Amino acid sequence: MVDYDPKTALVVVDVQNDFADPAGSLYVRGGEEIVPIVNGEIERALAADAVVVYTQDWHPEVTPHFRKDGGIWPVHCVQETWGARFHPDLNVEGPPIHKGSGGEDGYSGFSMRDPRTGDRTPTSLQEVLTTRGIGKVVVAGLATDYCVVETVVDARALGYDTAVLSEAIRAVELQPGDGDRAIARMREAGAIVER
Secondary structure (H helix, E strand, C coil): CCCCCCCEEEEEECCEHHHHCCCCCCCCCCHHHHHHHHHHHHHHHHHCCCEEEEEEECECCCCCCEHHHCCCECCCCECCCHHHCECCCCCCCCCEEEECCCCCECCCCCEEECCCCCCEEECCHHHHHHHCCCCEEEEEEECHHHHHHHHHHHHHHCCCEEEEEEEEEECCCCCCCHHHHHHHHHHHCCCEEEC
16 A cells, blocks of 8 residues: 655556547456556545546547557547546545646656657646655556556656556456556656555
């Protein structure tokens, strides 16, 4: 169990309808199961005066991230749609950090990548954490093998002590074992994987 304090941020990654609801266009199997676990962590974090932030895929209708426009993913989390909204049972008690809103690949909560040029641009997450003097991040959400792992790897590269809540993540598993490989990659980056 992780400890929270005012220098810790809980980063809740992409607990949105398109990922966490069985009717979502890119449903992550078991995604809805993490919502009560994440809510418990949010409650613990807020009780300790920790920061809680939420990342949110926020794509335009046309983006090279989508299969129909040359990418690999079905249309998902289009701005202002049901699929982009947070799961209705999720307690939202902090600011959303939008990613992919300019058509970028928005895997990490910290950075976005232009799918054509590979150029990276930051999201507002690091600025939010720096303003609050955060030194440690705790990560939960969806999906283990994409947005969670990329957020964790970026957090470590930026120097944050980083913990991942293994019971509060789920993987897409486009290839069998992707979730386990992502967890191994997070550990290799220096993150602690907690139950």
